[in-house]
Amino acid sequence: MLSKPRSSKLLLGLYGLLVAGLPLAGLCYALLGSLGLVGPLAAGFTGRYWRALGTDTGLLQAALFSLWVAGASLALAGGLALALVLGAQATLRRRPLPTLLYVPLLMPALVMGFYLFQLLSGAGWLSRLSFGLGLTPGVEGFPELVQDAAGVGIIMAHVLLLFPFFTLLFQAIYQESRLADYYQLAQTLGARPGQFRWRVAVPVLLRRAAPTLLLSGIATLGAYDIPLLLGRPYPQMLSVYIATRLQRFDLRELPAAYLAGFLVAVGLLGLILVLTRLTRRHAL
Amino acid sequence: MRSKPLTGTSPPRSARSIFLTAALVLLFALPFVLLALLAVAPAWRFPAALPAAYSLRALRDLLAADNELLAGLGRSVLLASVVASVATASGFWLARAIARAARPGRWEALSYLPYALPPVLLAVLIQPFIIRLRLSGSVGGVLLGLLLIAVPFATLLLRSFWTQQAREYEQLARTLGCTPRQALWQVLLPLAWPLLRTALFQTFLLAWFDFGLTNLLSVGKVRTLTVQVFTYVGEANAQLAAVASLLLLLPPALLLWANKRALLRKAD
Amino acid sequence: MKKISFLLLTAAALLSGCGSASNKAHTPQQTLAQTWPQIEAAGRGQPVSMQMWMGDPLINQYMSTYVKPEVKRRFGVDLQISAAQGAGLAQTLAAEKEAGQPSQADLVWINGETFYQLRQVDALLGPFVEKLPNARLLDLQNPFINTDFQQPIAGMECPWGNVQMTFIYDSARVPNPPRSFAALPAFVKAHPGQFTIPNEFTGMTLLKSWMIALSGDPKLFQGKFDEAVYKKWSGELWKQINASRPYFWKQGQTFPEQLAPLHQLFANGEVAFTFSNNDAEVDNKVNQGVFPATARAYVPLPGTIQNSHYLGVVQGSQHPEAALLVINFLISPEAQLKKMDPNVWGDHTVLDLAALPAAQRQQFEQLPSRRYAPRRASIQGLALLEPDPEYMTRLFKDFRTYVIEAPVQ
Numbered sequence: 001m002l003s004k005p006r007s008s009k010l011l012l013g014l015y016g017l018l019v020a021g022l023p024l025a026g027l028c029y030a031l032l033g034s035l036g037l038v039g040p041l042a043a044g045f046t047g048r049y050w051r052a053l054g055t056d057t058g059l060l061q062a063a064l065f066s067l068w069v070a071g072a073s074l075a076l077a078g079g080l081a082l083a084l085v086l087g088a089q090a091t092l093r094r095r096p097l098p099t100l101l102y103v104p105l106l107m108p109a110l111v112m113g114f115y116l117f118q119l120l121s122g123a124g125w126l127s128r129l130s131f132g133l134g135l136t137p138g139v140e141g142f143p144e145l146v147q148d149a150a151g152v153g154i155i156m157a158h159v160l161l162l163f164p165f166f167t168l169l170f171q172a173i174y175q176e177s178r179l180a181d182y183y184q185l186a187q188t189l190g191a192r193p194g195q196f197r198w199r200v201a202v203p204v205l206l207r208r209a210a211p212t213l214l215l216s217g218i219a220t221l222g223a224y225d226i227p228l229l230l231g232r233p234y235p236q237m238l239s240v241y242i243a244t245r246l247q248r249f250d251l252r253e254l255p256a257a258y259l260a261g262f263l264v265a266v267g268l269l270g271l272i273l274v275l276t277r278l279t280r281r282h283a284l
Numbered sequence: 285m286r287s288k289p290l291t292g293t294s295p296p297r298s299a300r301s302i303f304l305t306a307a308l309v310l311l312f313a314l315p316f317v318l319l320a321l322l323a324v325a326p327a328w329r330f331p332a333a334l335p336a337a338y339s340l341r342a343l344r345d346l347l348a349a350d351n352e353l354l355a356g357l358g359r360s361v362l363l364a365s366v367v368a369s370v371a372t373a374s375g376f377w378l379a380r381a382i383a384r385a386a387r388p389g390r391w392e393a394l395s396y397l398p399y400a401l402p403p404v405l406l407a408v409l410i411q412p413f414i415i416r417l418r419l420s421g422s423v424g425g426v427l428l429g430l431l432l433i434a435v436p437f438a439t440l441l442l443r444s445f446w447t448q449q450a451r452e453y454e455q456l457a458r459t460l461g462c463t464p465r466q467a468l469w470q471v472l473l474p475l476a477w478p479l480l481r482t483a484l485f486q487t488f489l490l491a492w493f494d495f496g497l498t499n500l501l502s503v504g505k506v507r508t509l510t511v512q513v514f515t516y517v518g519e520a521n522a523q524l525a526a527v528a529s530l531l532l533l534l535p536p537a538l539l540l541w542a543n544k545r546a547l548l549r550k551a552d
Numbered sequence: 553m554k555k556i557s558f559l560l561l562t563a564a565a566l567l568s569g570c571g572s573a574s575n576k577a578h579t580p581q582q583t584l585a586q587t588w589p590q591i592e593a594a595g596r597g598q599p600v601s602m603q604m605w606m607g608d609p610l611i612n613q614y615m616s617t618y619v620k621p622e623v624k625r626r627f628g629v630d631l632q633i634s635a636a637q638g639a640g641l642a643q644t645l646a647a648e649k650e651a652g653q654p655s656q657a658d659l660v661w662i663n664g665e666t667f668y669q670l671r672q673v674d675a676l677l678g679p680f681v682e683k684l685p686n687a688r689l690l691d692l693q694n695p696f697i698n699t700d701f702q703q704p705i706a707g708m709e710c711p712w713g714n715v716q717m718t719f720i721y722d723s724a725r726v727p728n729p730p731r732s733f734a735a736l737p738a739f740v741k742a743h744p745g746q747f748t749i750p751n752e753f754t755g756m757t758l759l760k761s762w763m764i765a766l767s768g769d770p771k772l773f774q775g776k777f778d779e780a781v782y783k784k785w786s787g788e789l790w791k792q793i794n795a796s797r798p799y800f801w802k803q804g805q806t807f808p809e810q811l812a813p814l815h816q817l818f819a820n821g822e823v824a825f826t827f828s829n830n831d832a833e834v835d836n837k838v839n840q841g842v843f844p845a846t847a848r849a850y851v852p853l854p855g856t857i858q859n860s861h862y863l864g865v866v867q868g869s870q871h872p873e874a875a876l877l878v879i880n881f882l883i884s885p886e887a888q889l890k891k892m893d894p895n896v897w898g899d900h901t902v903l904d905l906a907a908l909p910a911a912q913r914q915q916f917e918q919l920p921s922r923r924y925a926p927r928r929a930s931i932q933g934l935a936l937l938e939p940d941p942e943y944m945t946r947l948f949k950d951f952r953t954y955v956i957e958a959p960v961q
Contacts (some may be wrong), residue, residue: 008381015378016394019436023398026409038412040646040673058957091301099540103312106536108493108510111529115315118322118526123330123820125318131331139330139822140745147806164312207350211440215399222402224496232806233751234956239402246408247639250644250945251669261408265401271296272400276393327841330821351861352616415648426913503644503656505601505632515635518812519609521842 027265034259041251049255059260061234062241063267068218069151069227069237073158078213080159081166082205085174086197092171101164112157113229120145131176146230153230154237158220165216166209173208174201204224209281238264316533322526342523353512353531359493360509361535363423367491369432372483373436376476382439383446392443395436403433404496415502421503429501430494434487441483445476489536563872580677583872588685597628602878604661607812610836614897618890619882627877638753642669644652648868649675655868658875663861664701665941670864677865677872679707691904697860701938702775705840709862710879713891713899715830716851716858716935717757718925720837724846726824731798732853733765740796746824748801749793750814751951755807759947760939761856763789770855770936777942786947790954797960804960819843829887831931832898834924839895845880849925855934856899860902885912894922 032038036046053059084092092099117145119125127142135141146153174180179201186196206213224239233236236244242264245257305515322328323342325335347353398406406427411420419425421449453475474479495510504511509532516528554926585830586594588838593943600623623629633641636644641660646669648655655675662670672675681687690711692698697711705711721729726746730739740747749755764770767785797804801823811827818826828834834849863882865875881887885908888901905913921927 008384012381012385012391014373015381015391015435015439016430019398020394022410022413022432023401023406024524025413026406026411029408029412038650040643040650061343088304089305090298094297094301094305097305100308100312102540105489106533106540107315108532109515110493110495110510110517111319112315114321114525114529118318118522119314121820121822122821123817125333128331128333132333139820144802147802149805160311215396218400222400222405224402224404228809233809233952234806239404242402242408243404246643248945248948250639250665250949251642251672254446254643255947261405265405265409268400268402269397272396273393276396300894327844329819329844411644412647412651415651415653418653420648420653477712499635503601503633504603504636505656507634512637515606515612516609518607518635518810519612521609522816524609 023265027262030258030262030265034255034262036255039258040253041254049259052256053259058241060261062236062238063264065151065235066221066238067224069154069158070156070217072151073162073220074217075215076155077159077162077166077216078206081170082202083169084167085205086201089180092167098168098171101168104161104164109157109161109223109225111228112161113226114279116153116157116160117146117229121147125185147232149232149235151227151231151237154223154227157226157230158223162216162220166213169209169212170205173205177204177208179204194267208257213274213280214272218268218275221268221271243266290296316530319526319530319533322522323530324523326523328522342521342527345524352507353509356507356509356512357531357535359506363426363430363506363508364425364488364491367434368484368488370479371431371434371438371487374435375442375483376445376480378435378439379442380446382443383451392440395440397436399430399436399440403494404500406432407497407500413501420501421504421505423506425501426498428507429497430491431499437490438487441486442476442479445479450475477492485539488539492536500508558679574935577736578872579629580726580867580872583677584683586873588683591683591873591876592627595627595629595862595871595875595877596901598871598874599630599632600658600871600874600878601656602631602633602659602661602875603636603641603657604633605637607810608833611899614891619878619887621937622887623878623881626881627874629874629877631878632853637668637671642666642673643868645670645675645868649673654870655866657866658869658871659878660864660866661712661861662709662864663859664938665944667719667862667864668941669702669706669745671703671708673916675867676708677867677869678709678807680792680865681705681710681878683876684710684883686880686883688739689903689907690883691902691907693904695937696858696935697902699937700860700862701944702940709864710883711860712882714858714860714902715825715900716931717754717761717829718831718834718849718851718931720818720826720828720834720843720847720849721824722818722821722844722846723848724844725821729825729850730852731850733762736748736762736793736852737796740799744799745801745803747796747799748804748807748814748817748823748825749951750811750827751807751809751956752811754811754827756944756947756951757829757857757859758827759789759951760943761936762792763943763947764857764936764939765854766792768854773939773943774937775940777940777946782946785870786950790950793955794958794961797955807956810864815842818847830899831928832894832900832922832925835894835922836896838897838924845918845924847924851926851931851934853934855931856935857938858932858935859891859938864869885916889915889919892916893919894925897922898922898925900928 029038033042034049036042036044036049117124121127122139122142127136127139130136130142133139145156183196186200195231222239223237224243227237227240231240242257242261245253245260307336321335324338324340326337326339326341328335382388385391401409410429410432412426414420414425419428450472453471454467457465457471462470493510495514498506498508499511499514513528513532519525604615608937617734620631620633641662645655645657678882687710690697697714699703700709712930719729730736749758763785764773766788767773801817808817814826815824815837817823828849831849834843834847838845838847863878863879865872871873883902885903888903891897891899892901901916905916
């Protein structure tokens with residue numbers, strides 16, 4: 001078995017090659033591509049794709065929109081989950097809840113997007129119900145819940161996927177950290193329930209769940225299927241933006257797409273680096 | 285879940301609790317109801333709140349088209365199982381190696397790297413190399429791409445197993461005369477089993493749900509069930525897409541039914 | 553542990569079983585120098601990987617339930633179909649070529665700008681069309697068939713089908729659709745929220761037709777890309793579209809990214825119009841129950857673009873001979889007849905019916921006729937030639953810049 005330090009080192013080396021080597025090589029390739037040095041129609045070094053960046057605000061818009069969606073989804077899903085764990089402990093422990101909360105984990109993002117579109121679009125099921133009840137005069141009168149400017153549909157899809165997962169996670173931490181015992185202790189010592197929740201429970205839950213929350217946030221930043229189905233052509237989320245750039249009917253656009261991919265990758269990696277430092281400092 | 289009620293018998297349900305439970309049941313059951321209705325409803329249009337007619341034609345067409353769908357199901361199961369086993373097994377050892385490394389924090393940060401990139405972007409970035417490795421269009425290429433995401437995921441997940449305590453247990457077993465093999469099979473694996481099971485399920489789902497990376501790296505040639513479902517969703521036929529979506533949900537639902545606890549990533 | 557890894561290896565081997573490369577290495581010249589009997593002998597029993605757009609269930613059904621079993625039965629060819637098209641396809645083939653690796657694709661379904669891009673990176677094998685025994689039946693005198701977006705096909709791609717863009721509307725909701733592009737803005741203004749433009753291939757064909765209609769002179773758009781002509785008439789187009797935008801679906805604040813969602817909006821009655829690059833599509837969509845039976849298709853004056861779509865062989869193909877066998881079958885009278893049936897696909901044939909024996913010609917003439925789409929003969933006079941591919945790439949880019957991303961006035 002792999003008990004010797006040498007084989008351990010070899011294993012880690014191979015791992016580094018796979019996990020860092022391949023993506024970093026890809027990043028270098030994208031960088032060279034954005035400079036016109038590699039790629040199917042490469043014609044030698046040029047800085048014009050980088051210079052064109054100054055006049056093109058599409059990437060920045062996509063980044064800001066993605067940050068908004070990820071931030072809002074994370075906050076809403078986290079808030080809901082905290083409210084459930086802190087406010088409905090008894091209900092959470094009863095059947096059928098624990099099992100029920102696993103159900104959304106099985107939903108691929110694509111299916112969630114397709115479902116919400118069928119439910120919330122202008123001619124969707126809710127709109128039909130409200131028309132049938134005489135609440136709206138037709139397709140036009142129904143509020144715009146998908147493919148809307150603020151990304152409400154996209155955020156809703158992510159909240160639906162994330163909050164049950166967060167609830168289960170917080171619940172597991174709640175039990176493992178014996179927060180219920182602390183709660184009783186705090187009460188005996190005369191603390192009010194609100195004080196316990198905000199001063200003890202919330203910090204413990206958030207701190208211990210931070211790495212997972214962080215990963216979910218990053219995954220939401222890079223979401224593709226859901227914004228593709230529930231989003232607008234403008235503003236777009238990052239993955240959709242890059243895919244659109246790559247799929248324009250023109251190979252000459254490829255370097256610009258490589259550039260966008262490179263910048264997004266570097267940006268996300270930077271973000272991860274900063275955030276992992278922060279969470280590690282606070283979590284461990 | 286290990287539900288240990290604080291008091292011996294649970295108190296009677298409050299109205300609030302019943303309301304909350306009902307709301308959540310409704311929220312999570314609605315997708316299945318709507319998808320099932322769509323699946324059996326041809327030509328169901330606004331403003332009809334319920335389908336005017338029901339038919340199983342879409343389901344029959346889909347299954348009768350050829351056995352490609354079943355082959356895709358088989359391919360998906362096989363591919364996801366291989367990814368899950370390889371990723372979990374290597375993640376287990378990698379997590380240990382990281383725990384013993386001089387600077388574990390660095391390796392952890394590194395593990396976030398492929399997971400940080402959206403899979404579509406990752407696939408685009410590594411495609412030139414997959415082609416040069418002659419893995420493009422093959423299961424090998426898809427496997428490599430999926431492992432690139434699944435192995436760090438499993439490693440990060442299993443990292444929480446290799447605490448000081450686990451290492452002490454291992455040491456203790458060795459001191460008591462166990463061979464490394466015995467220590468592994470009789471002490472470490474049973475201890476790690478709940479977490480390993482979680483890693484297996486999560487990486488299985490990761491591979492099961494993937495479309496973008498699989499499709500790009502295989503040049504569309506490895507037609508897993510998910511890739512086929514995308515074809516149907518792209519055909520603008522709500523009925524076929526609903527049938528295919530349900531089909532995609534079925535195997536994970538069976539997994540959940542078989543073992544729900546393993547699905548959740550345990551709190552570290 | 554060892555047992556497990558053995559099992560895993562076996563599973564991996566099973567999974568990759570179909571990926572083995574063939575052992576012969578013909579240069580493209582050697583492949584094309586062969587006689588047809590030699591090509592036939594070399595192609596038999598080989599697998600063919602075909603890359604095509606897979607967005608239509610009937611097309612997919614035609615391929616999987618008719619073409620696939622037929623080529624298997626006739627030549628023992630195992631046809632594997634996968635989804636790829638346009639820029640994605642060009643990008644993958646270019647990347648393979650750049651890496652100097654044999655291609656994973658053999659046969660591609662292309663036209664227009666993809667043909668142009670693939671020729672740019674020299675990714676197509678050819679000229680091969682005259683090699684095909686069935687090529688003598690092709691209607692290669694027809695400018696709508698022998699020229700692809702102003703580019704002579706020069707034997708580098710083989711015609712497969714011919715289609716014309718149509719407007720599709722629901723006659724139950726819109727008794728009097730606008731009969732011309734000139735009448736469109738007034739109609740849209742009078743019926744707000746019913747009209748939108750899909751931001752993809754079909755939508756671009758719509759924009760090209762609209763731009764040509766605005767100019768009043770289709771001849772301006774023939775020949776090479778003309779910057780001045782484009783600037784002038786695309787400018788007019790954006791002006792007209794932006795003026796009508798507040799009356800578009802969702803006040804023109806967003807546009808569907810794919811045709812499929814637009815079809816869905818139309819089927820649900822959320823919009824009154826959708827479009828198709830296939831003049832017979834309305835028939836097969838109604839037959840499937842996707843569109844209401846009151847859906848109709850027509851061509852607005854002064855006409856819409858008619859174009860053909862083609863089959864190409866990839867230069868780095870590992871089974872080029874087998875791909876040629878498949879193409880020859882796809883342009884056989886039998887396969888073309890089947891494809892033209894509106895209940896099967898409704899794709900107009902590229903064969904010269906006059907070149908067929910009388911009995912076969914009759915079969916084409918007696919096909920079940922279109923019920924909801926206009927007759928071919930009645931729209932042939934309204935057919936416009938495809939302009940240079942650059943018009944399309946520019947429209948696609950500028951539609952985003954000047955319409956989608958511009959604020960609604």
